[in-house]
Amino acid sequence: MKKNESYEEFIKGIWRDNPVFAQVLGMCPMLAVTNSAVNAIAMGGATFFVLVGSSFLVSSFRNWIPKQVRISCFIIIIATFVTIADYTLLALVPKVHKELGAFIPLIVANCLILGRQEAFASRYPTRLAVMDALGMATGFLIALFSLGAVREILGDGALFGVKLFSENFDPWIIMILPPGGFLTLGVILLFFNWFKFKKDEFLEQVADAERSGS
Amino acid sequence: MDDLLWIFISALLVNNFVLTYFLGLCPFLGVSNSLETSFRLGLATTFVMLVTAICAWVLNTYVLIHAPYLRLICFIVVIASTVQFIEMLIKKLSPALFRAMGIFLPLITTNCAILGLAIFATNRGYGFWEGLVYALGAGIGFTLALVLLAGLREESELSNIPKLIQGTAMNLIIAGILSMAFMGFAGLFST
Numbered sequence: 408m409k410k411n412e413s414y415e416e417f418i419k420g421i422w423r424d425n426p427v428f429a430q431v432l433g434m435c436p437m438l439a440v441t442n443s444a445v446n447a448i449a450m451g452g453a454t455f456f457v458l459v460g461s462s463f464l465v466s467s468f469r470n471w472i473p474k475q476v477r478i479s480c481f482i483i484i485i486a487t488f489v490t491i492a493d494y495t496l497l498a499l500v501p502k503v504h505k506e507l508g509a510f511i512p513l514i515v516a517n518c519l520i521l522g523r524q525e526a527f528a529s530r531y532p533t534r535l536a537v538m539d540a541l542g543m544a545t546g547f548l549i550a551l552f553s554l555g556a557v558r559e560i561l562g563d564g565a566l567f568g569v570k571l572f573s574e575n576f577d578p579w580i581i582m583i584l585p586p587g588g589f590l591t592l593g594v595i596l597l598f599f600n601w602f603k604f605k606k607d608e609f610l611e612q613v614a615d616a617e618r619s620g621s
Numbered sequence: 622m623d624d625l626l627w628i629f630i631s632a633l634l635v636n637n638f639v640l641t642y643f644l645g646l647c648p649f650l651g652v653s654n655s656l657e658t659s660f661r662l663g664l665a666t667t668f669v670m671l672v673t674a675i676c677a678w679v680l681n682t683y684v685l686i687h688a689p690y691l692r693l694i695c696f697i698v699v700i701a702s703t704v705q706f707i708e709m710l711i712k713k714l715s716p717a718l719f720r721a722m723g724i725f726l727p728l729i730t731t732n733c734a735i736l737g738l739a740i741f742a743t744n745r746g747y748g749f750w751e752g753l754v755y756a757l758g759a760g761i762g763f764t765l766a767l768v769l770l771a772g773l774r775e776e777s778e779l780s781n782i783p784k785l786i787q788g789t790a791m792n793l794i795i796a797g798i799l800s801m802a803f804m805g806f807a808g809l810f811s812t
Contacts, residue, residue, distance in 0.1 A: 431789055433731045434650070439643040479701065486694040494690070509740045512693050516733035518647055584804065585641045589797030596790040604785055 413538040420542025426519045427550035427592075428599050437551060438588035440510050444567055447555025449503045451548035453496060453511060457488040458520050458547075462528040462540035469529045481524040482515065489514045493591035519547065558582045558592050625754045628747075632758030635809055638734050639766040640800040645734030649687040649767060650792055663764025667757070669729045672707060672740050673700055674756035677739040678749050694737050730786065736761060769799060 426432045433454075440450045462485045463473070472480045493511045496504045504511070514520070524542055528536040556566060562582030564572045581587050638644045645666070653659050676699050687690050712719045738759055742752045768783060773795050782791065 431650070432647075434646040435643050437643075438646065479698070482697055482701065483694060486697050490690060490693050493693070509737060509744060512740050513644075513733050513737055515693060515697055516736045581801070585643065585802040586797045586804065588643065589793050589800055593790050593793030593797060594790075596793060597786055600785055600788070611787055 416535055416538040417542040417545075420539065420544070420546040421549065422465065422546070424543075425546040426543050426548060427547060430519075431596075432492060433547060434592075436517055437547075437554065438585075438592060440507055441551055441555040441558055441588060442562065442583040443559045444552060444555040445503065446506055447551040448548070449496065449500065450507060451544075451551040453489075453492045454514055454517065454520070454547055454551075455544040456486065456492050457485060457514055458523060458544045459537060459540045460488045460491075461485045461520065461542045462523060462536045465524045465528040466531060466533045466536035467587060472529070477529060478521075478525070478534055481521060481529075485520055485524070486515050514532060519543065554588070554591055554595065557595075558587055562587060585606050625750065628751055628760040629754050630809065632755050633762040633765070634803065634806040637762045637766055637803050638737065638759050638797070639763055640803045642737065644737040645732050645763055648729075648732060649770065649796070650789060652738040653767055653771040653774055653792070656768060656771045656775060659767040660764065663760070663767045666729055666732065666734065666763055669704055669707075669735055669759025670756040670760040670763075672703055673735050673739050674742060675749075676700065676703055677742055678747075678752050681743055692743070696736060700735060700739065728754065734759070766799070770796060773799075 420426065424430060427434070427437055436450055436454070441447045453459055461481070464484050465481060468480075489512060492514070493504075496507070496511060523540060527539050531539070560571060561579045562584075564570060564576045564578045579587075582591065627636050632638070636642060639646065648662055648666075652662050677696065680695055680699060685695060691759075708719075708794055738756055742755055770792070775793065777791065786794075
């Protein structure tokens with residue numbers, strides 16, 4: 408039972424409540440840095456670290472944080488983790504850090520992270536909070552990667568810098584420019600809508616069949 | 622003088638915060654369902670941006686020279702508390718203005734465009750006036766993008782759109798087309 412519960416918290420972030428595709432949170436970094444798969448993964452990794460770290464701290468301290476100033480406390484905790492992530496990336500992968508630029512400090516303002524602290528970490532025990540953060544962060548990473556991969560393949564004809572097509576491929580430059588981000592995410596959301604639509608239709612048919620059968 | 626004009630135009634059109642930097646997307650997609658509200662939100666954001674630019678400049682010149690690693694924490698705390706303070710001040714001094722801005726003022730604190738503005742201005746080493754003009758351009762640019770999207774969305778409510786595409790998917794595609802249109806301004810700088 409205990410194990411199932413934490414598993415449930417973990418898995419919901421990946422599919423049912425996926426932060427990007429289902430809740431449409433954390434869009435700014437999502438669109439801004441996904442012009443290549445490597446950048447998307449670096450951003451996803453940094454967000455992963457910040458989200459899990461701050462969920463852990465917030466949920467451990469949840470009984471000591473006064474209700475009135477909780478948002479400021481969350482923000483200071485998040486900002487501390489983001490500063491750590493910022494300096495770590497600068498030391499380990501300076502090239503990626505330069506490309507992501509101002510968007511690493513901007514993780515602070517990612518509504519996904521603050522939202523999880525407010526909605527989950529500040530109310531549940533540490534173990535569940537960490538599982539929830541792990542799930543949400545993985546879901547976010549998957550979303551970032553899928554967007555980054557689509558944009559890099561179409562816009563550059565490559566994945567992780569490895570050319571996929573022959574010389575004749577004409578890259579769709581627009582995909583790595585800002586409009587490409589909006590369009591790709593729009594189409595992905597459209598696909599999710601279609602999926603949900605079909606599923607509802609199917610469930611309705613099943614219900615109809617049962618009613619006429621009985 | 623010329624430089625200030627360039628900074629203004631650049632922040633307003635060429636590097637529009639919403640459509641090329643993807644900052645402030647949450648209000649952009651969330652609140653843009655009516656022209657009236659989006660215009661007000663835009664004005665409130667512009668106002669907060671101006672205040673932020675001043676705060677960032679003061680912090681950068683007097684405090685953060687000694688401790689650059691505290692930049693992020695300082696910025697966010699100072700911005701959040703200043704906005705709260707201004708909110709109280711406006712409530713006291715001009716209740717009419719306070720009602721006009723309404724719920725938007727506190728919400729703006731968590732808008733990434735505000736923090737983004739402070740960080741970009743710092744990275745580019747803008748002085749006091751440059752920072753102020755940059756904030757003005759960015760704020761008006763944000764309002765422009767918001768009003769444009771709201772206008773298009775109001776129009777689209779009246780037309781017959783497949784159920785499947787309604788909602789965020791359509792807004793994103795509209796935003797993509799708007800962003801393409803704004804790319805046309807990029808040529809302004811090549812000359």
